[in-house]
Amino acid sequence: MAWSTREIAELSGTTVKTVRYYHEIGLLDEPGRKSNGYKQYEIHHLLQLLRIKRLTELGVPLARVADMEADxxxxxxxxxxxxxxxxxxxxxxxxxxxxxxxxxSPGARPDVPPGFTGVTGNLRDNDRKLLMIYAQLFSDESMEAVHRILGDHPNDGLDEEFRDLPEDADEATRQALAERLAPLMTPASAANPVSLDPRGPADAARAAAGHALEALYHRAQLDVLRRAHRISAGTVPSSGAERPGTRHTG
Structure with a gap:
């Protein structure tokens, strides 16, 4: 018994277009033809099509199907x-x-990194945005450390003071806040156990974090961070990145 192209396609659960394509790429043997030129597919063609279909459904690329037939x-x-x-x-x-x-779950937010929903309740919009950027720039281990710190809430009062700092804060206010922040900016210390390790090139990560800070925090806050960094000079590069909240390191 022989089948036409349409019939073999239906029997094998594929389409006429697919059968013709398999011929074009040499994956399916050409059948014999009747005197009128119509193709005549036999059992071995059906078996070929069923095998191709099974392999491709399993995820085998068509380019590998012929190799697997030969070897x-x-x-x-x-x-x-x-x-x-x-x-x-x-x-x-x-x-x-x-x-x-x-x-x-109630109160969950999609604007924080995966796993951070439960520890970002006190963060403000700009802090959450910075956290999202950090999750992209810094290693999973670094973000796990940030997660622990956020969960412990060690400096909530200082965090709020930094967040509430008015853009027109005077010199004395900025300096006093910077002096209180400075101990939290020394990496790998008891006061700041977070070390931010970039996923990729360190310079690119720090530059991106720096741009994010400039976009998300106002001038007085950035000035406080620079002052705090200068106070702890020699321990963190001036282009260092910041953690959302008070443990900024830049």
Missing amino acids: PDGQAPVFQVIDAELAATVERLQNIRRELAVLS
Whole structure:
């Protein structure tokens, strides 16, 4: 028994266009033809199509299907690579589901990094924006440390004082606040256990963090940070990045 292109496509669960494409790329054997020129597909063509369909549904690229036909012993590595990719996809989807569950709870916010919803209640809009940028620029380990600090609320009063600083704050007010902030800017100290390690090139991360600070905080706040940095000079580069709240290091 022989089938036409339409019939073999229907039997194999594919389309006429796909069957023709498999011919074009040499993946499917050309069938014989009747005297009138119509193609005649046989059982082995159906088996070829079913095998191609199964492999592609498993994620095997068409470019590898022919190789696997020619070298059955080389199939295992291909399947192992696909399995590893699927495992990574499953993990990513599970993480997304966990985050969606968190965001579905009352009071949850999508404008903070994953996992930070429960510790950012006291942050203001500009702090949350900076936190989002930091999560992109700095390592997971660094952000875990930031998360712990935010959860502990060690300097809530000083945080609020910095956030409430008016843009026209006088010299004495700025200097006094800078002196109180300076001890919190020394990295790897008891007062500031957070060390921000960039994900990529350090200069690019610091430059991006610096631009973010200039965009998100007003002149008086930036002046206080610069003063605090100068007080703790020699411990943090002048282009250093800042953590949302009072533990700024720049």
